[in-house]
Amino acid sequence: MHDNRRIVEERIARALRERIQPARYAAAVPLRVEAWPVPGEPVPVADALAAGYTPFTVGDAWGPPWSTTWFRVHGTVPPAWAGRRVEAVFDLGFGPGWPGNQAEALVYDHSGHPLKGVAPRNQYVPVPSEGEVQLLVEAAANPDILANGFLPTPLGDLATAGDAPLYRLLRADLAVLDEEVWHLTLDIEVLGELMLELSTGEPRRHEILRALERAIDVLDLRDVAGTAVRARKELSDALSRPAHRSAHILSATGHSHIDSAWLWPLRETIRKSSRTFASVTALAAEYPEFVFAASQAQQYAWVKEHQPEVYARIAAAVESGQWVPVGGMWVESDANLPGGEALARQLVHGKRFFLDEFGVECEEVWLPDSFGYTAAFPQIARLAGMRWFLTQKLSWNQTNQLPHHTFWWEGIDGTRVFTHFPPIDTYVAEFSGKELAHAVANYAEKGRGTRSLVPFGYGDGGGGPTREMMERARRLRDLEGSPKVVVERPSDFFRAAEAEYPDAPVWSGELYLELHRATYTTQAHMKAGNRRCEHLLREAELWAATATVHTGRPYPYDDLDRLWKIVLLHQFHDILPGSSIAWVHHEAERTYARVIAELESIVDGSIAALGATATVFNAAPHARAEVVGDAFVAVPALGAAPLTPAEPPAPVTVTPRGLDNGLVRVEIDDDGLFTSVRDLATGREALAPGTRGNLLQLHADLPNKWDAWDIDEHYRRQRVDLTAADAITVVSAGPLVGEIRVERSFGSSRVSQTIQVRAGSRRVDVLTEVDWHETEKILKAAFPLDVHADRVASEIQFGHVYRPTHTNTGWEAARFEVWAHRWVHAGEPGYGVALVTDSTYGHDASRNTREGGGTTTTVRLSLVRAPRSPTRTRTRGTTASRTPSCRARRWPTRWPRATR
Numbered sequence: 001m002h003d004n005r006r007i008v009e010e011r012i013a014r015a016l017r018e019r020i021q022p023a024r025y026a027a028a029v030p031l032r033v034e035a036w037p038v039p040g041e042p043v044p045v046a047d048a049l050a051a052g053y054t055p056f057t058v059g060d061a062w063g064p065p066w067s068t069t070w071f072r073v074h075g076t077v078p079p080a081w082a083g084r085r086v087e088a089v090f091d092l093g094f095g096p097g098w099p100g101n102q103a104e105a106l107v108y109d110h111s112g113h114p115l116k117g118v119a120p121r122n123q124y125v126p127v128p129s130e131g132e133v134q135l136l137v138e139a140a141a142n143p144d145i146l147a148n149g150f151l152p153t154p155l156g157d158l159a160t161a162g163d164a165p166l167y168r169l170l171r172a173d174l175a176v177l178d179e180e181v182w183h184l185t186l187d188i189e190v191l192g193e194l195m196l197e198l199s200t201g202e203p204r205r206h207e208i209l210r211a212l213e214r215a216i217d218v219l220d221l222r223d224v225a226g227t228a229v230r231a232r233k234e235l236s237d238a239l240s241r242p243a244h245r246s247a248h249i250l251s252a253t254g255h256s257h258i259d260s261a262w263l264w265p266l267r268e269t270i271r272k273s274s275r276t277f278a279s280v281t282a283l284a285a286e287y288p289e290f291v292f293a294a295s296q297a298q299q300y301a302w303v304k305e306h307q308p309e310v311y312a313r314i315a316a317a318v319e320s321g322q323w324v325p326v327g328g329m330w331v332e333s334d335a336n337l338p339g340g341e342a343l344a345r346q347l348v349h350g351k352r353f354f355l356d357e358f359g360v361e362c363e364e365v366w367l368p369d370s371f372g373y374t375a376a377f378p379q380i381a382r383l384a385g386m387r388w389f390l391t392q393k394l395s396w397n398q399t400n401q402l403p404h405h406t407f408w409w410e411g412i413d414g415t416r417v418f419t420h421f422p423p424i425d426t427y428v429a430e431f432s433g434k435e436l437a438h439a440v441a442n443y444a445e446k447g448r449g450t451r452s453l454v455p456f457g458y459g460d461g462g463g464g465p466t467r468e469m470m471e472r473a474r475r476l477r478d479l480e481g482s483p484k485v486v487v488e489r490p491s492d493f494f495r496a497a498e499a500e501y502p503d504a505p506v507w508s509g510e511l512y513l514e515l516h517r518a519t520y521t522t523q524a525h526m527k528a529g530n531r532r533c534e535h536l537l538r539e540a541e542l543w544a545a546t547a548t549v550h551t552g553r554p555y556p557y558d559d560l561d562r563l564w565k566i567v568l569l570h571q572f573h574d575i576l577p578g579s580s581i582a583w584v585h586h587e588a589e590r591t592y593a594r595v596i597a598e599l600e601s602i603v604d605g606s607i608a609a610l611g612a613t614a615t616v617f618n619a620a621p622h623a624r625a626e627v628v629g630d631a632f633v634a635v636p637a638l639g640a641a642p643l644t645p646a647e648p649p650a651p652v653t654v655t656p657r658g659l660d661n662g663l664v665r666v667e668i669d670d671d672g673l674f675t676s677v678r679d680l681a682t683g684r685e686a687l688a689p690g691t692r693g694n695l696l697q698l699h700a701d702l703p704n705k706w707d708a709w710d711i712d713e714h715y716r717r718q719r720v721d722l723t724a725a726d727a728i729t730v731v732s733a734g735p736l737v738g739e740i741r742v743e744r745s746f747g748s749s750r751v752s753q754t755i756q757v758r759a760g761s762r763r764v765d766v767l768t769e770v771d772w773h774e775t776e777k778i779l780k781a782a783f784p785l786d787v788h789a790d791r792v793a794s795e796i797q798f799g800h801v802y803r804p805t806h807t808n809t810g811w812e813a814a815r816f817e818v819w820a821h822r823w824v825h826a827g828e829p830g831y832g833v834a835l836v837t838d839s840t841y842g843h844d845a846s847r848n849t850r851e852g853g854g855t856t857t858t859v860r861l862s863l864v865r866a867p868r869s870p871t872r873t874r875t876r877g878t879t880a881s882r883t884p885s886c887r888a889r890r891w892p893t894r895w896p897r898a899t900r
């Protein structure tokens with residue numbers, strides 16, 4: 001036979017694209033449109049019902065960035081359409097880009113009841129097939145922040161976004177869906193995409209090709225509607241061939257990954273969730289086998305408050321088994337930076353919400369998109385009653401691919417949790433032929449496991465799962481050449497996967513994401529705010545509980561519950577990591593300040609209730625003796641002591657270039673750098689020979705993409721050491737506290753560091769204030785240590801991990817920037833030095849050969865970055881600013897602490 005395969009494939013593609021797909025709507029009549037642009041922020045539907053509307057012409061522009069326009073549309077269904085599938089169809093000016101990054105709308109009936117969302121690939125709203133139609137469309141003009149990749153954009157902040165309309169209303173019609181043509185479209189799409197994934201050596205590929213060719217042969221392209229039935233008949237045999245017995249099984253769960261804030265502010269997520277959930281519950285009513293999984297209790301709480309009718313529909317879908325609350329966390333938080341207690345609270349608050357609201361006990365952690373996963377998570381998850389863990393993000397690794405898709409993940413304490421990475425490598429699947437074939441080819445457990453999970457549906461307000469996806473799933477249930485698609489609950493997948501693969505391989509330790517390493521440092525205010533809040537929450541609970549027990553003072557349960565939830569929300573995986581637009585970070589900065597003030601007032605009130613105005617309280621779990629104000633005080637663990645000075649230790653002696661308290665001696669040179677840090681108890685010098693400590697290093701920092709998220713390995717090759725000091729001044733001369741301040745300037749930025757030694761302490765504190773006006777730079781503080789360490793220990797939640805200081809393998813080389821919580825410790829047998837910080841997470845550790853043998857270890861703290869996307873940081877000369885994202889901040893660096 002002559003081989004005309006390519007020609008036939010092209011014929012099918014053109015017929016589908018130009019004739020069959022456009023014929024899905026048999027007839028359409030325009031709706032009459034009126035508009036009410038909301039002056040300012042979004043309003044409830046009651047306001048829109050009462051508002052005054054003016055006529056609006058389809059084709060006209062609407063929607064300055066972040067604005068809302070309510071469209072009121074009227075129409076009459078033509079009598080000839082009675083009994084047919086009539087829909088209102090809206091095109092708000094959608095483009096071909098990612099559906100979550102465009103305009104969206106929620107459609108209400110004439111009396112204000114929410115019906116369904118409208119999104120770029122989900123544009124219809126079902127209406128009755130006869131009579132009058134009147135709808136209200138709440139359209140949000142959300143800008144596409146990443147439309148130009150990672151170029152800076154003014155759109156991320158109301159103050160700079162401008163007021164030029166972003167969209168044109170392109171369509172507002174009543175239309176009849178021709179179901180036969182629509183089904184024909186889906187038949188051809190499913191078979192055609194499957195065909196293209198099969199090898200040309202397989203008979204099945206050619207069988208599909210000829211079936212499709214016959215279907216186009218019998219189709220009159222000028223009368224698709226009239227001939228669709230005939231064409232479908234030609235495809236029925238190819239569509240009814242059952243899958244191979246060894247076909248991979250895809251457990252498909254409807255899903256919509258909605259970032260709780262990212263390229264839009266928190267207030268928009270409330271609406272994104274509402275629109276998506278309205279669409280999902282509408283879809284559930286149409287497809288009884290549809291199952292949808294949604295995480296993030298916070299989003300449910302928002303919808304409950306703002307769209308109670310949609311929430312009632314969710315509750316009904318949960319009841320009927322079509323909606324599955326998953327994840328058991330308050331939000332899908334970052335999984336590196338939140339403290340141990342905070343991760344526990346994410347689960348406690350999330351699980352409690354789902355249990356209280358729906359009687360549902362979540363059993364699977366659901367974190368498809370967070371930027372790496374702490375080695376403490378298996379233990380935390382299991383202690384929270386979780387059996388399973390799901391993520392997908394590590395498929396984004398730049399260098400190494402994890403060898404498993406289904407495995408037991410072992411944490412620092414030895415706890416294991418059954419874990420799955422969907423090999424389809426997306427959490428917003430569409431059931432395209434390409435995706436399905438990739439999932440099968442990529443699945444690493446073939447021969448031992450037979451199934452993987454597919455979260456399908458557009459995310460971020462893109463409309464969630466669609467009816468087209470459900471139709472595809474029906475055709476893919478048992479189809480020769482394809483994996484079998486079963487729509488089911490994640491727990492059904494996990495139960496079956498665990499049963500067939502109980503001896504799955506083990507991965508021990510952290511799931512480090514070889515990408516997005518700058519999220520440990522970007523938007524330093526987020527990091528500092530989170531850390532301070534986590535500490536204050538603990539202190540507030542400690543002293544409030546103490547006051548309640550000792551004095552009967554009412555415990556501020558509601559306030560602490562509310563404040564915890566605010567802090568948990570801000571640990572979302574684009575807020576705390578610093579990867580959101582300016583609006584989000586400016587708002588979060590103000591929120592952190594408010595939460596800190598409230599928590600401090602709870603602490604103060606509790607302590608005052610304990611009747612102890614002149615008492616020192618120690619929230620640490622160990623006894624302390626240290627300088628407090630102008631006294632030296634000893635306090636027991638978790639206790640209080642009167643502010644009566646204890647026996648003072650040796651005084652601090654201060655010279656213009658040195659601080660010495662008898663325990664530790666710091667020497668500073670004329671550049672203000674440390675030339676010696678000596679532990680006087682052991683006589684040991686902490687600094688590596690011939691080096692200087694506390695050296696600030698400024699690097700060029702322009703990653704290949706993902707500016708706020710990424711720091712690329714090449715950043716290390718351009719560096720300026722900030723050695724010149726403008727001034728070195730003694731600011732405290734002892735005897736309890738000695739302080740020397742070093743001031744520097746570079747570019748248009750300034751840095752002031754106060755080096756502090758306190759009586760009785762083996763610690764050197766460095767309080768760093770940076771007035772930061774750089775662009776695409778990172779500032780690091782380097783401490784070369786005379787410690788022969790193969791690895792450094794970094795504090796994580798409830799423990800620590802070791803990370804090698806060498807780069808023998810690609811896995812180690814890829815960890816050129818890592819995170820820690822409060823401390824990083826470089827140790828050798830018998831001696832070690834720790835760097836302790838109160839507000840930073842990112843750092844790197846490397847090694848050098850030491851003259852005379854051994855190695856030295858350099859630990860560098862990442863202090864501050866200056867990416868321009870998606871948030872444009874302020875540059876020199878910019879004046880009018882709401883809240884500069886780069887104003888001065890203090891980074892106290894406590895260093896070193898010797899350990900034995």
Ligand SMILES: [Zn+2]
Pocket residue numbers: 257258259369573
């Ligand atoms: Zn996300």
